[in-house]
Amino acid sequence: MPAKVSDSTIRRLSHYLRILEAMARDGGGTVSSVQLAAAAGTTAAQVRKDLSLFGSFGKRGHGYQVAELADRVREILGLGRDWRVALVGAGRIGSALFEYADFRRRGFHIVAVLDVDPAKIGERWGTLAVEDVASLEAALEREGVEVLIVTVPATEAQAIVDRAVASGVRGILNFAPTQLRTEDGVFVHDVNMVMELEALSFDLTNRIPADVGDTAD
Amino acid sequence: MPAKVSDSTIRRLSHYLRILEAMARDGGGTVSSVQLAAAAGTTAAQVRKDLSLFGSFGKRGHGYQVAELADRVREILGLGRDWRVALVGAGRIGSALFEYADFRRRGFHIVAVLDVDPAKIGERWGTLAVEDVASLEAALEREGVEVLIVTVPATEAQAIVDRAVASGVRGILNFAPTQLRTEDGVFVHDVNMVMELEALSFDLTNRIPADVGDTAD
Structure with missing residues (x-):
């Protein structure tokens, strides 16, 4: 594992993995960095650079074995195992995530669901x-x-996360529209649905190119 | 509107807005860049720099009027109006978003819901x-x-988005785990729930600090 891997490299690896898995379903074989780059919307040089961070893959001029590379990327991402997940917040978003097949497919298993609402406590969610x-x-x-x-x-x-971290949880996927504070060695990833919509609103308001809308200075 | 505003500036503005709205609910008054920075987990210099991109706010040494600054940030983000939104995909995630109060509160109104599944077509979703x-x-x-x-x-x-763009839609909030391609002047923001979990998995697998886990080279 290299000392420094950027978050955008990790995102691209996720993206390569999805492409490789689609290729594997379509028959597999080999893929060149040029083909993988085209499917991922990046450059062949970027693909080679991202992968080279984690060792040597494929043979020069022969491309990568699809199935083998997919396995290796899964391993790099820590997906070669199951993760035990607790969901706090049994609302609509929580319910959608609980049923979200892509999470389970990636080895994220929700093993506990918790809520503060007496009307929800005791509800059956699957098993x-x-x-x-x-x-x-x-x-x-x-x-x-x-x-x-x-x-x-x-x-x-924040209060929920503080309690979980005090209990030894080191990974948080946060859907609450707030910036969580945690100690070093605890990893928080945010899913900011409202922020993405707000950024879209900003773009549509301010970034319409001059040739399709009125210019503003 | 300045020529170049980074995506991270936009994200911070979203974040400031949420903090300012909470302050307004708690009584309003004035807030200093130091206080706003502390609540947002950034520096006072960053707050001042972000805001100065959009003109002059507050009086040196007197801080900002909470309500006034919130209004101004809403305006910068293009939130001083309603947006008409179509939701394509009437599954669980779609249903959760349809009911998501924070979207409506921000002026995003879902005015059409579409799906390919004959069992879903005709279902009543609100009105x-x-x-x-x-x-x-x-x-x-x-x-x-x-x-x-x-x-x-x-x-x-991709096929859905191509059709929408051909019909004049210029803003896409994408929950599908795929990289969409669009022409210039169309803005796509991705909500990558699975990618965030994968990045978390990477962190937990590779980035545990030396003092809490085994070191790996």
Whole structure:
């Protein structure tokens, strides 16, 4: 593992993996860095550079074996194993994520669901029962949870995360529209749906090219 | 509007806005760049720099008026108006977004829902009926849609987006785990839930600090 891998490299690896898996379903064989780059919307040099960070792949002039490269990228991303996940916030977004096949396909298994709402506590979600968030620590320990998905309101998120981190959770996928603070060695990734819509609103308001809209200075 | 505003500036503006709105609910008054920076997890210099891109705010040494600055940031982000949105993909994620109060609160109004599944077409979603995606163009025109939210499978997304762009849509919020290609002047923002989980998996596998896990070279 190289000392320094940028977040954009990781994102591209995710993207290559999706492309390689589609190619594997279509029969596999070999793929050149030029082909992989074309499918990923990047350059062949970028593909080679990203992959070379993690060792030597393929033979010069012969491209990569699709199945082998997919395996290797899965391994780099830490996807060669299952992750035990707790979901805090049994609302609509939480429910959609609970059923989200792409998460399970990637080895992320939701093993506990918790909420603060008495009307939700006890609800059956698949084979699970929604638990009271008051017993968060007990659930995390009982299930050996490694990753927390947070879909609670912004005002509640920090306190939940502080408790989970104190219980040893080191990975957070945060859907609450707030900036979480955690100690070093805890990894937070944000899914900012509202922020993306706001950025889109900014683009549409300010960035319409001169040839399609009025110019503004 | 300055010539060049980075995406991270836009993200910080979104973030400032959320903080300012919370402050306004708590009584408003004035806020210094130091206080805003502390709440946003950035520096006062960064706050001043971000805001100065859009003109002059507040009085040196007197801070900003909370309500006034919130209004101004809303205006910069293009949130001083309503956006007409079509949702393509009436699955679980789509349903969660349809009900997502934070979208409506920001002025994003879903005025059409479309799907390819005959079992879903005709379903009542609030005051809307789910429409056949075959009539996408007609729905976009009828409703004056400006923004498309895409929650269809990755393999279907590009074709949907091509049709919407041909019909004049210039803003896409993409939940499909695929890289969309569009012409200049069309703005795509991706919400990559699976990619964020994969990046988290990478972090947990490779980036555990030396003092809490085994070192790896």
